[in-house]
Amino acid sequence: MPTRTSEFQGWARAHQARVEEALSRLLPAAEASPQRLHQAMRYAVLGGGKRVRPLLAFAAGELAGANAATVEVPAACVELIHAYSLVHDDLPCMDDDVLRRGKPTCHVEYDEATALLAGDALQALAFQHLAGLRVAARPEAQLEMLRLLAQAAGSHGMAGGQAIDLSAVGRALTLPELEFMHIHKTGALIRAAVLLGARAGDGLSDPETGALDHFAKCVGLAFQVVDDVLDAEASTATLGKTAGKDAVQNKPTYVSLMGAAGARSFAEELRAGAHAALEPFGERALRLRQLADFIVLRQF
Amino acid sequence: MPTRTSEFQGWARAHQARVEEALSRLLPAAEASPQRLHQAMRYAVLGGGKRVRPLLAFAAGELAGANAATVEVPAACVELIHAYSLVHDDLPCMDDDVLRRGKPTCHVEYDEATALLAGDALQALAFQHLAGLRVAARPEAQLEMLRLLAQAAGSHGMAGGQAIDLSAVGRALTLPELEFMHIHKTGALIRAAVLLGARAGDGLSDPETGALDHFAKCVGLAFQVVDDVLDAEASTATLGKTAGKDAVQNKPTYVSLMGAAGARSFAEELRAGAHAALEPFGERALRLRQLADFIVLRQF
Numbered sequence: 001m002p003t004r005t006s007e008f009q010g011w012a013r014a015h016q017a018r019v020e021e022a023l024s025r026l027l028p029a030a031e032a033s034p035q036r037l038h039q040a041m042r043y044a045v046l047g048g049g050k051r052v053r054p055l056l057a058f059a060a061g062e063l064a065g066a067n068a069a070t071v072e073v074p075a076a077c078v079e080l081i082h083a084y085s086l087v088h089d090d091l092p093c094m095d096d097d098v099l100r101r102g103k104p105t106c107h108v109e110y111d112e113a114t115a116l117l118a119g120d121a122l123q124a125l126a127f128q129h130l131a132g133l134r135v136a137a138r139p140e141a142q143l144e145m146l147r148l149l150a151q152a153a154g155s156h157g158m159a160g161g162q163a164i165d166l167s168a169v170g171r172a173l174t175l176p177e178l179e180f181m182h183i184h185k186t187g188a189l190i191r192a193a194v195l196l197g198a199r200a201g202d203g204l205s206d207p208e209t210g211a212l213d214h215f216a217k218c219v220g221l222a223f224q225v226v227d228d229v230l231d232a233e234a235s236t237a238t239l240g241k242t243a244g245k246d247a248v249q250n251k252p253t254y255v256s257l258m259g260a261a262g263a264r265s266f267a268e269e270l271r272a273g274a275h276a277a278l279e280p281f282g283e284r285a286l287r288l289r290q291l292a293d294f295i296v297l298r299q300f
Numbered sequence: 301m302p303t304r305t306s307e308f309q310g311w312a313r314a315h316q317a318r319v320e321e322a323l324s325r326l327l328p329a330a331e332a333s334p335q336r337l338h339q340a341m342r343y344a345v346l347g348g349g350k351r352v353r354p355l356l357a358f359a360a361g362e363l364a365g366a367n368a369a370t371v372e373v374p375a376a377c378v379e380l381i382h383a384y385s386l387v388h389d390d391l392p393c394m395d396d397d398v399l400r401r402g403k404p405t406c407h408v409e410y411d412e413a414t415a416l417l418a419g420d421a422l423q424a425l426a427f428q429h430l431a432g433l434r435v436a437a438r439p440e441a442q443l444e445m446l447r448l449l450a451q452a453a454g455s456h457g458m459a460g461g462q463a464i465d466l467s468a469v470g471r472a473l474t475l476p477e478l479e480f481m482h483i484h485k486t487g488a489l490i491r492a493a494v495l496l497g498a499r500a501g502d503g504l505s506d507p508e509t510g511a512l513d514h515f516a517k518c519v520g521l522a523f524q525v526v527d528d529v530l531d532a533e534a535s536t537a538t539l540g541k542t543a544g545k546d547a548v549q550n551k552p553t554y555v556s557l558m559g560a561a562g563a564r565s566f567a568e569e570l571r572a573g574a575h576a577a578l579e580p581f582g583e584r585a586l587r588l589r590q591l592a593d594f595i596v597l598r599q600f
Contacts, residue, residue, distance in 0.1 A: 028455050028456065032456075033460075033464075034455070034460050034463040034464050034467070036463065036467065037455055037459070037460060037463035038455060041455065085420075088416060088417075088420060091393075091416065093391075093392075093411075093412035093413045093416060094413050094416065111393075112393035113393045113394050113466050114463065114466070116388060116391065116393060116394065116416070117388075117455075117459050117462055117463050117466075119420075120385075120388060120419075120420075120423065120453075120459045121454045121455035121459040121460070123420065123423055123424065124423065124450045124451075124453040124454035124455075124457075124459065125450070125454050125455065127427045127446060127449075127450040128447055128450035128451050128454055131431075131443050131444075131446035131447040131450060132443075132447040132450075132451075138439075139438075139439035139440050139442075139443055140439050142439075142443060143431050143432075143439055143442060143443065143446075144431075146427060146431035146443075146446060147428055147431040147432040150424045150425070150427040150428035150431060150432075151424075151428050151432075153420075153421075153424040154421045154424035154425050154428055155328050155334070155337055155338060155341065155417075155421035155424075155425065156328065156332075157424075159337070159417050159420045159421040159424065160333075160334050160337060160421070162417055163334040163336065163337035163414065163417050164333075164334050166413050166414070166417075167334065167336065
């Protein structure tokens with residue numbers, strides 16, 4: 001009999017493969033005109049990444065009684081938004097990075113203008129599929145999913161978080177300011193992944209949705225805290241992206257404000273908070289619980 | 301009694317004011333955090349432009365029996381997409397332009413990273429409002445509007461057209477290649493404006509929608525042909541953007557391929573095609589007819 005851990009790994013691998021297949025199908029063909037743009041879009045999305053957001057969507061969908069076939073499109077659309085944000089984030093006028101997921105970044109492999117347009121087109125593609133394919137039982141629920149994802153991507157979510165991040169470089173931030181930034185920059189999209197997965201089902205009460213939302217907030221913040229620890233401690237080879245960047249750029253991080261041990265212990269607190277939020281769901285929340293563990297205990 | 305022309309001008313001014321008010325309301329407040337990002341978004345959208353796309357949406361809405369209050373959100377959302385595309389198009393890695401609508405471009409007034417994020421957030425904002433506000437009688441129609449707008453913005457529409465444009469600089473294009481580029485770069489969003497306006501009503505048959513689509517294609521291409529003529533002939537002061545750029549950048553245009561007289565006469569042909577497409581609608585299409593005239597006969 002497999003252990004719980006290896007059983008979770010099997011689930012994760014199967015669902016990573018499922019979203020990879022969905023992404024490949026939803027992206028424009030590499031041979032379709034304009035080819036260079038479409039190749040850059042596929043390059044930026046396929047063959048890399050832990051797919052944490054899609055996994056959260058699948059797990060929340062399981063909890064809400066949706067099957068994986070229904071969740072895969074919203075899961076893929078959240079990942080398209082995440083992938084576009086990485087392409088733009090890596091551009092010279094932003095973080096100016098050359099390595100992502102172990103490969104040259106999109107503007108290095110192609111060129112800046114193509115990377116800019118690939119990001120723009122990936123964002124549009126996410127909304128196109130989320131609107132054009134059947135992803136919920138009722139069209140009203142689908143509109144709500146579109147609204148949630150757009151809000152999470154926009155100036156009160158991810159793009160806003162990146163703007164706060166930019167303005168923070170070289171400045172001394174307080175812990176509450178750092179948290180405010182990350183709730184936007186990474187937290188909003190992680191929250192959208194969980195809520196879209198849950199909406200693909202149809203069986204959650206308002207208090208249940210609220211509990212899930214609290215879980216998503218804990219996990220989103222934990223994800224960032226662990227990212228900061230790994231950036232400070234791991235190597236570029238392990239991460240597949242440039243390590244030690246935060247310190248070089250003098251960026252405020254949980255490690256710079258709390259120390260590595262303090263940050264690790266804060267991540268543990270958030271993991272406990274995430275588990276507590278899931279208590280009302282019992283065994284239905286198994287996958288979400290395992291994902292919270294995976295996010296906090298990962299080494300890459 | 302006012303002449304038809306001055307009566308049209310009154311209608312256009314009233315609806316330009318209406319969409320301006322809607323845009324101001326739909327954009328995040330300048331004081332809301334992150335302020336610099338929100339200020340850049342407002343700067344890029346408000347107080348300029350002919351608002352051709354919203355006017356087309358209002359006129360198509362009138363034809364389809366929708367009132368202006370229903371059309372104003374889709375009209376504004378199309379304009380948000382247009383405005384974001386101008387911000388990204390003006391960036392140094394794209395057209396590298398410093399003047400737009402008589403003002404410094406967004407990255408000159410703010411900075412490149414802020415302009416990039418402002419464009420990203422404007423795109424998300426368009427889908428957020430189109431999904432979150434009631435813009436059609438049935439939610440299915442609203443989903444179709446979202447799909448249409450996203451497709452028009454993406455790699456098979458506007459972003460794709462810009463990619464083709466980039467790859468064409470300094471190359472000799474044939475007329476069909478030039479047309480293919482413009483059908484994507486400007487045509488797709490103009491078509492979306494007309495179709496979204498019509499969808500806000502609910503009374504068009506499939507053949508009527510087809511006729512409207514043909515009108516939109518003619519008008520979209522005419523818009524670009526006239527743009528080329530104006531770029532070659534008008535001054536920077538009149539245009540509010542840098543004139544003569546196409547020749548300097550050795551870009552293929554209708555003027556470089558057909559000469560100014562040939563391009564003017566092609567624009568006239570397209571205007572006639574647009575009028576012909578509207579014939580089945582009789583007087584209901586008055587505004588669309590007037591807009592086709594305005595687009596071809598404009599001097600700026």
